[in-house]
Structures are given as structure tokens and as C-alpha cells.
Amino acid sequence: MKNRLLLMLLAVCVGMLWFAPAAFSVARDEDPTEALVRKIAKDLRCAVCQNQSVYESNADLAKDMLLIIRDKVRAGEDEAKIRDYFFQRYGDYIYLKPTGEGKNKILWLAPFLGLLIGVAGLWTAISRWRRPRTDTAENAATPLTPEVRERIQKELDQIQV
Amino acid sequence: MKTIWKVTLLLGIAAILVLFALGLNNDPRMIPSPLVNRPAPDFATTDLDGKPISLAEHRGKWVLVNFWGSWCSSCVSEHPYLLELARKTRSRSDFVILGVDFRDTEQGAKMFLARNGNPGYRHATDPEQKIAIDWGVYGAPESYLVDPTGRIRLKQTGPLYAGWFEQVALPLLQESTTPTGTPQAGKP
CATH class of the missing domain: 1.20.5 (Single alpha-helices involved in coiled-coils or other helix-helix interfaces)
Known part of the structure; x- marks a missing residue:
């Protein structure tokens, strides 16, 4: 009984989580015109505030640019044409994303x-670190001269094991 | 490390430092205008007296289009030069000055002219700065020199300065009306 109650509670919670974004989203009833205005304005730089989009800026220029975008969208101009309008006047500086x-x-x-x-x-x-050190010039094995070989042998003979 | 690699690394670092130093001299507010050497966008609106005014009616003359507003403090510092320039060029038949008073009220503009002096040329009104945006303006004051064929020849960002006409505009006015590309004007 207790488990069934918990399961039902869990189902209700999951259901709420699933439907919440659709039910409470501000943009659910957004006019498609305004959605396009927002999309264009978010990609355009507010020319007087360095790194803010026209949509986010409170500068007068940005507000008036937003009005122009809205007028053009309502007049039926497509996104590419509106973006090009600003590009022709402000250059590629106007694009937030180069x-x-x-x-x-x-x-x-x-x-x-x-x-x-x-x-x-x-x-x-x-690959240089992994190469054997004998490869380097300073560590390369020098051939033993007969004198050195004889001296080594003498010293070995003196060692009493 | 081999000498060649050391030299390459040093040259790379030096190149980055040089680019960095050059970048420091750039003014982030100076945005090059793509409208230079292209046809000036026409405008048709009313002047401060309510009479119709357009750029097209001045075709055949060099036109200095000065964007300003009574809210702009740099326009106050520029104004004495505009008064002087208007007086000096009044007799010229090939040159006119037009003001574009943008994002402003008619009353504010008239008060500005009454307070700082009226240069005598006409001012187009642009309360919603539609003309300003159409011209790629992003601040005030900004000025554009339009040639007799209606093409923008240069843009001055910021106030016009003493000697600007003689140094920058006059050489253009003296050349033929079918000129080639011209660099944008900067501060002296």
C-alpha cells in the first residue's frame, strides 16, 4: 500500500516535470512575427554598447533598431534581407557572431x-622523450680502446669475490 | 632546443606582440562605414519649420550631412566650427550643409540653435532616428560628405574640427566629379 502511494506520487511528480515547460513557458503563445524579431535582434550587436545584442540593450539606438526590425518583419521582409540591411550600413561589426x-x-x-x-x-x-638515450651523441657508446679494455680486466682481476 | 626552433619561437612571440601593440591603437568606437563610396540613402522628411526637405533636391552639389541632436554634448563643442563653416561657404554654389537632428524634439533643437547660434542652413528632423540608422550612424555628431552624383565620399566620426574643410573636404571638391575611392577621414 505504502509502495503504491509512493509510486503514484513519483508518477505525478514526473508528469508535472514533463508538462511544466509547455504549460508555463512565456513564449508558448508568442506571435511568430515577434519570435522572428527576437531571433534577428539577438544576433545583431548594439552598435553603442560593445557586446550586447540589439534585443538585450536598453540604449536608444538599439531600441530604435528593434523598431526598424519589427517594421521590416511586419512588412514581410525575410531574415536574410533584414540582416543585410544592417550589414550594408554598419558592416560585419553589427553581427554579434562573426x-x-x-x-x-x-x-x-x-x-x-x-x-x-x-x-x-x-x-x-x-617521441623524443621515449627514444633511448643512447641515441644522443653525448651518450653514444664509445668503442673501448685496447688500453682501456686491459685496465678494466686488471681491475676485475683484483676483485676478490 | 635547436637554434632554429628558438628563433622561430621568438619570431612568433614578437609577431603576436606587434599585432597586440597595433590593436591597442585601434579606437573601438571607430567603426568603418561600408557606405563610403556608395550611393547615399535618400531621405524625405520635414525641416525644423515643418517644410519638406530631401537629400535628392541637392543633387548636383556637394552636401555635408551633419547628424546632431540637442542632447549631444559633443555637438555643442562642434557648433562654433559649423557656424564658421556655414559663414565661409555661404557664397559657394557647389556646396551646401544639411543638418539632421535625430532622436530629438523640434523644441529641443530650436532651443539648442537659439542658445548656441543658428548657422542658417536647414535641418531635417528625424525623431525616431530612422534616417540616422539608414545612414549607419551610431553616435553624434557624425558627418558625411556627399558628392554631386549622390555618392558618400567620406565619413567623419566625432566633431568636425578647425581646418577640416580645407584639409579634408576641399581637395575632394576640387577634383573631378568622377573620382576614385577615398579613405575615410579621422581626427587630425
């Missing part, structure tokens, strides 16, 4: 290039 074109390719490729160089360097270093 595009992968032109000089920006360096931005995208440099970390991977650095990683590649790092891995190559590490590989070289590890």
Missing part, C-alpha cells in the same frame, strides 16, 4: 591551426 567570410576566416581557423601546431609539437617532444 561571419566566416573574408578576414574573419583567420578568426575561425587560427585556434584550430594553433591546436594543430601544439599537437605536432607535443608529438615531437613525446
Whole structure:
């Protein structure tokens, strides 16, 4: 009986967790126009506040840019055209996420290039550490001269085991 | 470590430091305008007296379009030069100045001109800064020089300074009306 009650309680909890996001999400009844406005505005930089999007900024310029985006979306312009409108006026600075074109390719490729160089360097270093030390010039075995060989033999003979 | 690797490493570090030093000299507020050497966006609105005003009506002349607002403190420091420039160029038939008073009220703009002096040229009103955004403006004051064919030839971010017309604008005015690319103006 007690177990059945606990199981039912658990089922209710899981059910609440499952349906809660859909039931309480602010955006569930969002107008599709406004959703597109939000999407575009979140990708555009507020030109006067360094690292905030037009959507998040409280700057006057950002607010007016948001109004322009809204007007254009309501007029039926598509996302690419609206993004291009701002790009034509402010350059690629207006995009919060740099595009992968032109000089920006360096931005995208440099970390991977650095990683590649790092891995190559590490590989070289590890393979050098793992190589036997006799490979190095200073540790290479020097051939024993007859004099040295004779001296070693003498010293060995003197040792009494 | 072999000498060649040491030299390569040092050169790499030196290159990064040089790039870093060059980057420190960049002004993060100076955004290059992609509109330079491209057709100026036209605007048609009303001036401070309520009369229609557009950029197109000045086609055939060099037009200095100055974006300002009564809320802008740098515009106060720029204003004496604009008064002087308007006086100096009044007799020129090939050059006009147009103000664009953006994100401002008509009353605020008129009070600004009454307080700081009226240069005498016309001011387009742009209360919702639609013209300003259409021109890629992000602060005030900003000025654009438009050639007689309606193409933006340069952008000045920040206040115009004494000698700007002679040093920056006049050489452009004196060349032909089919010019080639021109660099953007900066502070002296």
C-alpha cells in the first residue's frame, strides 16, 4: 500500500516535470512575427554598447533598431534581407557572431591551426622523450680502446669475490 | 632546443606582440562605414519649420550631412566650427550643409540653435532616428560628405574640427566629379 502511494506520487511528480515547460513557458503563445524579431535582434550587436545584442540593450539606438526590425518583419521582409540591411550600413561589426567570410576566416581557423601546431609539437617532444638515450651523441657508446679494455680486466682481476 | 626552433619561437612571440601593440591603437568606437563610396540613402522628411526637405533636391552639389541632436554634448563643442563653416561657404554654389537632428524634439533643437547660434542652413528632423540608422550612424555628431552624383565620399566620426574643410573636404571638391575611392577621414 505504502509502495503504491509512493509510486503514484513519483508518477505525478514526473508528469508535472514533463508538462511544466509547455504549460508555463512565456513564449508558448508568442506571435511568430515577434519570435522572428527576437531571433534577428539577438544576433545583431548594439552598435553603442560593445557586446550586447540589439534585443538585450536598453540604449536608444538599439531600441530604435528593434523598431526598424519589427517594421521590416511586419512588412514581410525575410531574415536574410533584414540582416543585410544592417550589414550594408554598419558592416560585419553589427553581427554579434562573426561571419566566416573574408578576414574573419583567420578568426575561425587560427585556434584550430594553433591546436594543430601544439599537437605536432607535443608529438615531437613525446617521441623524443621515449627514444633511448643512447641515441644522443653525448651518450653514444664509445668503442673501448685496447688500453682501456686491459685496465678494466686488471681491475676485475683484483676483485676478490 | 635547436637554434632554429628558438628563433622561430621568438619570431612568433614578437609577431603576436606587434599585432597586440597595433590593436591597442585601434579606437573601438571607430567603426568603418561600408557606405563610403556608395550611393547615399535618400531621405524625405520635414525641416525644423515643418517644410519638406530631401537629400535628392541637392543633387548636383556637394552636401555635408551633419547628424546632431540637442542632447549631444559633443555637438555643442562642434557648433562654433559649423557656424564658421556655414559663414565661409555661404557664397559657394557647389556646396551646401544639411543638418539632421535625430532622436530629438523640434523644441529641443530650436532651443539648442537659439542658445548656441543658428548657422542658417536647414535641418531635417528625424525623431525616431530612422534616417540616422539608414545612414549607419551610431553616435553624434557624425558627418558625411556627399558628392554631386549622390555618392558618400567620406565619413567623419566625432566633431568636425578647425581646418577640416580645407584639409579634408576641399581637395575632394576640387577634383573631378568622377573620382576614385577615398579613405575615410579621422581626427587630425
